[in-house]
Amino acid sequence: MKITVSLNNRAMQVVPESTLAALLDSCGYNVEAAPFAVAVNSTFVPREQYDIRMLEDQDLIDIVRPVSGG
Amino acid sequence: MLDEVNTRNRIAPDPCSDGWEVYGIPLQSRFLIGSAQYPSPLVLQKAVEKSGAQVITVSLRRQSPEQQSGNQFWDGLRALGIHILPNTAGCHSVKEAVALAQMSRELFSTNWIKLEVIGDDYNLQPDPLKLVEATEKLLALDFNVFPYCTDDLVLCRTLAEAGCEVVMPWGSPIGTGQGLINPYALETIRDRLPETRLIVDAGLGKPSDACQAMEMGYDGVLLNTAVAKAVDPVRMADSFRGAVIAGRLAFQAGVIRKRQNASPSTPTVGMPFWHRTSR
Numbered sequence: 397m398k399i400t401v402s403l404n405n406r407a408m409q410v411v412p413e414s415t416l417a418a419l420l421d422s423c424g425y426n427v428e429a430a431p432f433a434v435a436v437n438s439t440f441v442p443r444e445q446y447d448i449r450m451l452e453d454q455d456l457i458d459i460v461r462p463v464s465g466g
Numbered sequence: 467m468l469d470e471v472n473t474r475n476r477i478a479p480d481p482c483s484d485g486w487e488v489y490g491i492p493l494q495s496r497f498l499i500g501s502a503q504y505p506s507p508l509v510l511q512k513a514v515e516k517s518g519a520q521v522i523t524v525s526l527r528r529q530s531p532e533q534q535s536g537n538q539f540w541d542g543l544r545a546l547g548i549h550i551l552p553n554t555a556g557c558h559s560v561k562e563a564v565a566l567a568q569m570s571r572e573l574f575s576t577n578w579i580k581l582e583v584i585g586d587d588y589n590l591q592p593d594p595l596k597l598v599e600a601t602e603k604l605l606a607l608d609f610n611v612f613p614y615c616t617d618d619l620v621l622c623r624t625l626a627e628a629g630c631e632v633v634m635p636w637g638s639p640i641g642t643g644q645g646l647i648n649p650y651a652l653e654t655i656r657d658r659l660p661e662t663r664l665i666v667d668a669g670l671g672k673p674s675d676a677c678q679a680m681e682m683g684y685d686g687v688l689l690n691t692a693v694a695k696a697v698d699p700v701r702m703a704d705s706f707r708g709a710v711i712a713g714r715l716a717f718q719a720g721v722i723r724k725r726q727n728a729s730p731s732t733p734t735v736g737m738p739f740w741h742r743t744s745r
Contacts, residue, residue: 404528424531431540433526433569438561440568458528460569462540464510465525465553466500466640466668466690 399453410451417446425459432461484714486685488521488663489578489610489631491549495520496680497710498551498665499703500690507542509699514546517703521549523580523688525556526569551612553580558593560600567604579604580612580634580667580688589639594621598628605629614667617651619658626662633659634667634688637679641691643671646678656683673702673709680713681721 398409403423410419416434425432427443434441435458441449451457485494499519504510514522524543543550552570557563560583567579583600585593592615604611605628613625617635625633635655638644646652646666656664666679667688676687687710696702 404530426531430531430537431573432529433573435565435569438559438565440565440572442568443572460526460566460573461529461533461537462543462573463525463527463529464500464502464504464539465523465555466502 399451401451401453401455401457403457404459414451415447416441416449416451416457419451419457420446420459430461432459434459484718486663493520493549494518495707495710496686496714497676497707498523498667498686498688499693500688501539501543502690503694504699507538510694511542511546513693513699513703514548516700516707517693518707519548521551521688522546523551523553523690524574525553526566526573549578550574550576551578551580552576553614554582554600556584557582558584560596560603563596563600564603564607567609568607571609577608577610578612579609580614582614590641591639592616592636594618597621598624601625601628601630612665617648617655619651619655622655622659622662622664626659630662632663632665634665636668637666637675638669640668642669643692644669645671645675649678649682652679652684653682673705676706677709677713677716680710681716683717686710 397412399412401408401410436449437456485492486496495518497517497519498521499514499517500523501510504513552574554563554566557566563581563583570579571577581597581600581604583593583596585591585596594616597613597615601611601613611630612632612634613630614634615621615625622633622635635652638647652666663685665686665688666684670676670687670689670692676689679687693699693702693706
């Protein structure tokens with residue numbers, strides 16, 4: 397039995413009790429290599445909480461990086 | 467020269483030459499520049515250098531781990547060595563804007579946020595009610611808010627009274643290049659909010675638009691498209707730099723009032739060909 401989350405508008409199956417950190421790692425996001433920031437359900441999740449933030453079914457995860465802007 | 471002008475005119479001398487401060491950060495340039503839409507990263511870099519800008523706006527967007535452009539942009543930004551002003555462009559709700567501001571603070575290590583809460587997708591007009599609500603939330607979270615707003619005096623005053631040291635009314639809608647479509651409104655805001663740092667943001671098309679805003683006494687201008695989409699962005703950045711300085715100097719020098727009747731500039735006393743007794 398897996399839960400479904402959306403990562404940048406892409407549906408993903410993850411095992412229950414997964415942490416946000418585990419998901420980010422499995423998807424190849426490495427803050428040391430390239431900076432990013434995360435929100436879950438449109439709420440900011442600070443970097444220090446990645447390890448303790450447990451994913452829930454239907455969580456909407458946004459991962460953003462710096463881009464040009466006006 | 468500048469100090470001499472300052473002592474004779476209506477504004478107090480700035481603490482350092484014509485420098486100014488934004489949320490405690492001293493700046494010399496009054497030209498804030500955007501980082502989007504340039505033909506290449508190299509042109510962006512050269513345009514920013516030529517502009518003399520010390521503040522550059524940036525944003526955040528989704529990217530997959532494989533996409534390296536974010537990293538390249540990040541490296542290029544840091545190489546410029548100027549202050550970063552992240553924006554919340556594209557946000558339509560208070561929740562989105564607050565979340566994106568917090569994400570920006572973590573990534574860019576700055577409390578500065580250019581707050582945009584869009585209320586209409588046709589002209590990208592800010593939603594004034596949501597803007598004020600988001601501003602209050604962000605100020606409570608110790609952000610230094612640069613609200614992008616319309617040229618409504620009461621809205622600008624509300625934002626200033628909420629605690630914004632800087633307020634940024636538009637010249638015209640983003641990317642239109644229409645310049646200052648309501649000079650009366652902008653002049654009124656300047657007159658009514660003399661203590662607030664006012665920056666005209668968005669809609670500028672020509673360097674003369676920037677000059678006009680500065681002549682009104684605006685503290686600075688923020689623009690992107692007019693430089694980035696010019697045929698020669700680097701040269702246009704230089705032109706805007708000069709226009710901002712010219713407008714600022716003109717404001718300090720004191721622009722004359724318009725009048726209905728003509729007034730000769732050449733002395734009339736001693737005018738030849740005039741005689742008490744004419745033929």
